[in-house]
Amino acid sequence: MRIFSGIQPTGAKHLGNYAGGFRQYAATQEQGEAFFCIVDLHSVSVPYDPADLRERTLDLFALLVATGLDPDRSTVFAQSHVSAHAEASWLLSSVTSFGELRRMTQFKEKSESQEFVSAGLFTYPVLQAGDILLYQTDIVPVGIDQRQHLELTRDVAERFNSRYGETFRLPSGVYPEIGAKIMDLQEPEKKMSTTGGTEQGTVYLLDSPDVVRRKFKVAVTDSGREIRHAEDKPGISNLIEIMTVSTGDSIDGVQSRYDGQGYGAFKSETAESVIALLEPIQARFREIRDDPGELRRLLALGAEKAAEVSRPTLESMYERMGFVRLG
Ligand code: AMP
Ligand code: TRP
Numbered sequence: 001m002r003i004f005s006g007i008q009p010t011g012a013k014h015l016g017n018y019a020g021g022f023r024q025y026a027a028t029q030e031q032g033e034a035f036f037c038i039v040d041l042h043s044v045s046v047p048y049d050p051a052d053l054r055e056r057t058l059d060l061f062a063l064l065v066a067t068g069l070d071p072d073r074s075t076v077f078a079q080s081h082v083s084a085h086a087e088a089s090w091l092l093s094s095v096t097s098f099g100e101l102r103r104m105t106q107f108k109e110k111s112e113s114q115e116f117v118s119a120g121l122f123t124y125p126v127l128q129a130g131d132i133l134l135y136q137t138d139i140v141p142v143g144i145d146q147r148q149h150l151e152l153t154r155d156v157a158e159r160f161n162s163r164y165g166e167t168f169r170l171p172s173g174v175y176p177e178i179g180a181k182i183m184d185l186q187e188p189e190k191k192m193s194t195t196g197g198t199e200q201g202t203v204y205l206l207d208s209p210d211v212v213r214r215k216f217k218v219a220v221t222d223s224g225r226e227i228r229h230a231e232d233k234p235g236i237s238n239l240i241e242i243m244t245v246s247t248g249d250s251i252d253g254v255q256s257r258y259d260g261q262g263y264g265a266f267k268s269e270t271a272e273s274v275i276a277l278l279e280p281i282q283a284r285f286r287e288i289r290d291d292p293g294e295l296r297r298l299l300a301l302g303a304e305k306a307a308e309v310s311r312p313t314l315e316s317m318y319e320r321m322g323f324v325r326l327g
């Protein structure tokens with residue numbers, strides 16, 4: 001089975017990324033042949049700083065390894081190192097409609113908050129479709145916010161297959177049962193996010209224990225006293241989900257453990273469970289990040305494997321679309 005996922009290097013990575021992304025990557029890499037892509041080309045679709053992009057790309061590689069990816073077993077690479085991604089994006093843009101792209105909620109949301117709306121922000125999902133389709137992917141582990149992009153990817157693949165002949169396998173999104181959408185601690189009706197959330201309500205994977213404690217201490221809770229996962233309790237439900245993600249316990253398990261206890265103790269123990277999750281990750285991160293030479297060697301290894309596997313698909317795309325090939 002082929003597994004593929006992508007994650008943007010810009011923007012500090014947070015607990016939501018861990019729940020919907022990192023955690024699933026490490027688990028799915030055991031199920032087959034896995035590719036994890038640092039989508040640096042996607043990062044230039046919104047304003048960014050070039051020096052920051054360079055640093056963050058290396059940070060993210062280190063974080064992917066620190067959260068459990070084995071670069072000898074899985075292919076971990078940067079999108080810009082494999083030119084097939086940019087090429088596939090152009091070719092697929094001819095089978096993606098303006099109307100489809102205009103309907104994407106991520107585009108609508110992000111374009112509202114930008115003064116300069118780049119063409120890249122609009123065509124972002126086409127690049128993403130290419131990422132996935134180039135590897136004949138079966139499953140794509142992601143958070144629920146990516147569902148619409150996954151559906152578009154299937155539609156684009158089907159359209160290409162019916163116009164030019166069977167070329168792509170149809171991928172399915174895989175969303176975690178719990179933690180597919182971690183919410184902001186201050187505004188639990190919004191998803192936790194570097195761009196759309198609050199600073200106090202976003203727990204970063206590299207936050208120090210004290211910062212984590214403070215953020216949970218001031219986390220918004222709901223009226224009542226009960227520690228129960230319910231629709232009318234968005235704050236507490238989110239904390240319960242965070243605790244299940246950090247301890248591996250079930251929702252029922254957490255509820256019964258805290259039955260009859262107050263919010264205060266529950267919040268501080270949730271903070272401690274997150275600190276216990278993050279500490280070893282941070283220690284591994286620092287160790288790996290400290291060796292840029294080794295990081296570059298591993299990135300080169302990943303790029304080579306990814307280029308080799310994606311090449312035949314790109315080649316069939318060119319062939320079937322009627323381009324003259326030279327070799
Ligand atoms: P990004 O950092 O936007 O590239 O996202 C990387 C991964 O994290 C994607 O699979 C997202 O679906 C996932 N993700 C982002 N925010 C959240 C969230 N608040 N809860 C769960 N998953 C998330
Ligand atoms: N759009 C995704 C996000 O913001 C990142 C991404 C790019 C991706 N290409 C991908 C995710 C391919 C899965 C598969 O989270």
